[in-house]
Amino acid sequence: MNNGVVREKENKSVLPNKIYIKDDPLTIDDELMGHEYHKLxxxxxxxxKLVVLGFTTNLAMYYFAKNILTSSYNExxxxxxxxxxxTVNGVRFAKNSAQLCIDIEKFIKMDEAECYIVDDMGEYKFELDFKTFxxxxTFYFPNTEDYINFAKYLLSMSIYNxxxxxxxYSEDYTLILQYSRFVI
Structure with missing residues (x-):
């Protein structure tokens, strides 16, 4: 009987790889909101010459990426x-965190009712430049497609571990995206 309980808990921690684009962009899981350790x-x-986007858990990264993905389809x-x-766009910022801006040069209308996130981060190609002020x-994307692929890249990273x-790398800085594998 104990094994069944453990398996049930393990299954709850698995993040879904199917994203419903028509979801409200700010749909946030109760677990994310219930625990203050899920942060960016x-x-x-x-x-x-370093910028670090450090998510404390893969769940924090997942909801951040999911919400920037769905917002790009819905508006x-x-x-x-x-x-x-x-809390901003599905993630709680740590105290004294720097601000994040995203600038997309060209809007491309994307129409996708739902998408599956694949277990291959290399599948998602995107151009990204960034500068600090x-x-x-600020992240600079040439178009919406690159921005969406960046969100899918983060989702793949957070789902499949x-x-x-x-x-x-940019001209002047290195950007590190990471999450802690330690989950309380």
Whole structure:
């Protein structure tokens, strides 16, 4: 009987790979909202020319990516400012986190009722540039398709746990995206 209970708990922690695009972009799981350890902490380390987007859990990364993905289908997205308040776009920011801005140069209408996230992060190709301004980092995407593929990349990363840390490079900085594999 105990084995059945353990399996049930294990199944609850598995993140779904099917994303319903027509969902409300701010649909947030009770588990995410119930525990303060699911956070995003953005650090800009000027002396090391490093930007770190650190999610404390894969669930925090999952909901952040899911909500930026669904918002791109449900509304015309060209510029987003995510300020580090309590909860923004499905993720709670850590105290003293830097601000995140997303700038999309060209809007491309994408029509997809639902999508399956595949277990291959290499499947999602995107261009990303980023710059820092004081306590803010801005991601630049050439179009909506690159932005959507970035969200799917994060979703694949958080669902399948193949990697918990990746690096991207700009002219001046290195960007690290990571989540902790430790879940309370």
């Amino acid at each position: 902490d953005i650090k800009i380390l000027e002396d090391k 015309r997205v060209s510029y987003l400012e995510l300020f580090p308040y309590d 004081y306590q803010s980092v 193949r990697k918990n840390r990746v690096k991207f």
